[in-house]
Amino acid sequence: MNVSAFLNSGLSSCPKYIPSWFAYDEVGCAFFNESLKKNEFYYFYKFEKSIIKEYAQEVAESATKPSSIVDLGCGNAEKTCLFLDEYLRTENSLSYIPVDICEAIVSEQLTKTSTRLTQLYKNQLVIQSMAGEYHDVIPKLLEYQGKKLILWIGGAFQNSNYPKQIKLLSLISQNMKEDERLLITVDMTQDKNTIEKAYLDPTGHHEKLYWNTLNRLNREIGTNIDMSKFVLEGEFITDDEDQKPGAMFIWLRSVTKQSFMIDTDSLKMNVELEENEKIYLNEGGGVTYKYTEKQLNYLFQQSNVEVVKRWRNQHIGMVLLKPVQN
Structure with missing residues (x-):
C-alpha cells in the first residue's frame, strides 16, 4: 500500500x-480494542456478536457446505469462529481465507489470527492468508477452487465510503459463482443521539483512536503538528x-490558521489550513454508514446482488446475499 499516495x-x-x-496502526488498534x-x-460490537451467535446455525443451514470461508477485514476473527464452529460440527475440514489491507500491523494481525486458529481447530482448518486492497484481492480469491462463503462483518463493510460499497459489492457479485454466498452485517440504527454517543462517547475512549491519526503523522513522519490547535467534532x-444511508462524520477542526510539512523520501508537501477548516477522518467524509431497509434494498439493487435471507435485532441487520444471474 502506497501510504504517501493516499x-x-x-x-x-x-x-x-x-x-x-491510517489510524489503525499498532497504537490505534490498541485504542480501538480498549474502546x-x-x-x-x-x-x-455487542449487538453484532449477539445476532451472529443467535443465527450462526441458520446461516450454516442456508449457505450449505462451502469448501472455503473468505473473511474480509478479518481482525482477530472472534466472531468468525462462531461460523467456523457451526460448519466444523459437520465437516471434517474447511479452508479459511482471512483478508485484510496490506499494512505491517495488519500482516502481523493476520499472522497472530492464523496461529491462534491453527491451535484451536488443528488439522480441521487450512488457513491461507491474503493481504491487499480489496479491489485487487477479490477477483483472485474468488478464482480459488470450490464453493465459498464470503463474510464481510465487524463493521468492515459499512465503514467503507458509499460509492466504494457499491463498487466492491458489484465486484464480488461479478466474480461469485451461482451457488456461492456473501454474508454482511450492517448497522440499522437511526437515532442520532445513540449513534453520536457511540462514536464520540462522553467517556472519551473512542476519541483516542481518532487523535491517533495526527499522532501517527507526528510519530512516523515527523510533522510536528500542534494537537492543541485542533478540536475533534x-x-x-x-x-x-x-435511498442513500446516513453517515457518521468525524473531523478534526483547525481552531486557527496553520500549516505543517510532510517531508519524506516519497512525499514532500506543505499542508495549509484556514481557521475552522476541517480534516475529515475518512475519504468521502463518513467514517461509518447506517441503513434503513429501503436503503439496503437500493444498495443491493445497484450492486447486482439479491437477498437470500435476512436477520435483525435491535441495532444490527445480517443479510445473506447471492449474485443476480443475468
Whole structure:
C-alpha cells in the first residue's frame, strides 16, 4: 500500500481528509480494542456478536457446505469462529481465507489470527492468508477452487465510503459463482443521539483512536503538528436522497490558521489550513454508514446482488446475499 499516495491525495483534496485506516496502526488498534471494552455507548460490537451467535446455525443451514470461508477485514476473527464452529460440527475440514489491507500491523494481525486458529481447530482448518486492497484481492480469491462463503462483518463493510460499497459489492457479485454466498452485517440504527454517543462517547475512549491519526503523522513522519490547535467534532448526517444511508462524520477542526510539512523520501508537501477548516477522518467524509431497509434494498439493487435471507435485532441487520444471474 502506497501510504504517501493516499496522504497526498487526501490532504490535497477539498475538503481535506485522511483515510480512516491510517489510524489503525499498532497504537490505534490498541485504542480501538480498549474502546470495545470500556465504551459503554458503543453498541455495534455487542449487538453484532449477539445476532451472529443467535443465527450462526441458520446461516450454516442456508449457505450449505462451502469448501472455503473468505473473511474480509478479518481482525482477530472472534466472531468468525462462531461460523467456523457451526460448519466444523459437520465437516471434517474447511479452508479459511482471512483478508485484510496490506499494512505491517495488519500482516502481523493476520499472522497472530492464523496461529491462534491453527491451535484451536488443528488439522480441521487450512488457513491461507491474503493481504491487499480489496479491489485487487477479490477477483483472485474468488478464482480459488470450490464453493465459498464470503463474510464481510465487524463493521468492515459499512465503514467503507458509499460509492466504494457499491463498487466492491458489484465486484464480488461479478466474480461469485451461482451457488456461492456473501454474508454482511450492517448497522440499522437511526437515532442520532445513540449513534453520536457511540462514536464520540462522553467517556472519551473512542476519541483516542481518532487523535491517533495526527499522532501517527507526528510519530512516523515527523510533522510536528500542534494537537492543541485542533478540536475533534462529529455529527450523524442523513442524506438528502432518502435511498442513500446516513453517515457518521468525524473531523478534526483547525481552531486557527496553520500549516505543517510532510517531508519524506516519497512525499514532500506543505499542508495549509484556514481557521475552522476541517480534516475529515475518512475519504468521502463518513467514517461509518447506517441503513434503513429501503436503503439496503437500493444498495443491493445497484450492486447486482439479491437477498437470500435476512436477520435483525435491535441495532444490527445480517443479510445473506447471492449474485443476480443475468
